[in-house]
Amino acid sequence: MKIVVCVKRVPLTQEVDLALDPEKRDVRKDNLAHVINEWDNYAVEEAVRIKEKAGGEVIAVTVGREEDEEVLRRCLAMGADSAVRVDPDGLEPDAFVIARILAEVIGKVGYDLVLTGVQADDLNEGAVGILAAEYLGISRAAVVTGIEPEGEGARVRVELEGGTDEMCRIPFPALLSVQTGINEPRYVSIMGIRKAAKKELRVVNAGDLGLPEEELQARTTIEEVFFPPETGGAEILEGDPSRVAEEIIRIVREKGVNL
Amino acid sequence: MGEIFVVVEHRQDRIREIAFQMLWKGADLCEAGAHILNAVVIGGGEELPEEIRDRADRVIAVQGEDLATFDGEIYAGVLTDLLAEYRPLLTLMGHTPWGMDFAPALAVKTGLPLVTD
Numbered sequence: 001m002k003i004v005v006c007v008k009r010v011p012l013t014q015e016v017d018l019a020l021d022p023e024k025r026d027v028r029k030d031n032l033a034h035v036i037n038e039w040d041n042y043a044v045e046e047a048v049r050i051k052e053k054a055g056g057e058v059i060a061v062t063v064g065r066e067e068d069e070e071v072l073r074r075c076l077a078m079g080a081d082s083a084v085r086v087d088p089d090g091l092e093p094d095a096f097v098i099a100r101i102l103a104e105v106i107g108k109v110g111y112d113l114v115l116t117g118v119q120a121d122d123l124n125e126g127a128v129g130i131l132a133a134e135y136l137g138i139s140r141a142a143v144v145t146g147i148e149p150e151g152e153g154a155r156v157r158v159e160l161e162g163g164t165d166e167m168c169r170i171p172f173p174a175l176l177s178v179q180t181g182i183n184e185p186r187y188v189s190i191m192g193i194r195k196a197a198k199k200e201l202r203v204v205n206a207g208d209l210g211l212p213e214e215e216l217q218a219r220t221t222i223e224e225v226f227f228p229p230e231t232g233g234a235e236i237l238e239g240d241p242s243r244v245a246e247e248i249i250r251i252v253r254e255k256g257v258n259l
Numbered sequence: 260m261g262e263i264f265v266v267v268e269h270r271q272d273r274i275r276e277i278a279f280q281m282l283w284k285g286a287d288l289c290e291a292g293a294h295i296l297n298a299v300v301i302g303g304g305e306e307l308p309e310e311i312r313d314r315a316d317r318v319i320a321v322q323g324e325d326l327a328t329f330d331g332e333i334y335a336g337v338l339t340d341l342l343a344e345y346r347p348l349l350t351l352m353g354h355t356p357w358g359m360d361f362a363p364a365l366a367v368k369t370g371l372p373l374v375t376d
Contacts, residue, residue, distance in 0.1 A: 095373070096366070118359070125375045126354070130363035139332070142360040160270070162354050177359075219372035 001056035007040040039117025043178040045185040048079035076196035089207040094218035098133030114175040133175035140175040262347040274303035277353035302326035331360035
């Protein structure tokens with residue numbers, strides 16, 4: 001089975017004081033550490049697990065610049081067999097353009113199954129995977145929490161709201177967007193990344209894919225990025241934890257909750 | 260003046276809360292721009308359209324055996340036809356597992372832009 005897994009390198013934004021760039025179009029990222037997008041990490045682990053069980057090949061793909069290759073090296077260390085970086089080649093791609101580029105590369109590489117994360121930690125759009133499936137013209141499922149290959153397809157568990165799950169059968173070729181928690185991603189050591197350095201990492205330019213100009217035009221542009229306005233209504237309780245706890249109980253009771 | 264679509268999400272023949280929130284927002288936008296609010300109900304029980312009748316200017320209900328429960332690919336096909344017919348200037352869908360499964364597909368089919376979350 002040939003599995004393509006799409007990944008993205010994202011800035012680490014938790015517990016960091018974020019600043020905006022001078023044009024207010026983005027968050028300043030030059031001072032931030034970067035990691036593999038959390039959802040994608042689960043997708044890579046799932047791809048490698050399916051390969052380990054059923055045999056086959058895993059190919060990791062990203063659309064990004066040279067510094068983004070570090071996440072591909074990490075995928076190779078986790079067990080991917082080869083990797084492709086698509087250089088945006090001066091484009092400023094939105095979700096549509098990224099999905100179009102991915103679909104083109106995935107189609108050329110060949111596949112039975114494509115895995116992506118449900119969303120990326122930076123923009124939280126949750127769109128690229130399903131967009132790519134539509135460009136590829138294949139079956140897909142979003143927010144997947146379980147994959148059991150079975151015959152020429154898979155039994156797939158999809159997370160709905162309120163703790164409800166849905167089981168469905170999906171024929172290959174298919175694209176699944178993977179939810180966090182589907183597995184426990186393996187640890188990647190520096191040694192592992194070094195060992196995987198010999199594996200193939202190909203670079204292609206988005207401009208060389210032969211896509212028509214109009215398909216490389218972004219449909220959305222970010223005009224302004226800003227912090228959420230501060231609103232009132234918050235009461236900060238400070239001091240001794242047991243007194244704080246008592247105060248919380250008093251407020252909750254006062255609001256009419258039966259404890 | 261134009262049309263605004265709200266795609267009514269339902270599960271097990273019950274309308275989901277997100278649909279009421281979107282209908283409220285849709286009504287708000289319609290009032291500001293003198294647009295027509297359309298509640299679009301694909302599949303679900305026969306009584307669903309009746310339940311939201313008072314919350315929209317028009318209810319468009321599409322029913323059929325294949326539509327009873329949610330299927331992103333089939334629902335996206337139905338909506339593509341409706342969007343071609345009514346040409347709404349805005350379509351609202353929940354950013355839920357439902358919407359995440361078929362809003363992007365719909366954007367590709369129709370060539371329309373998409374903003375999520």
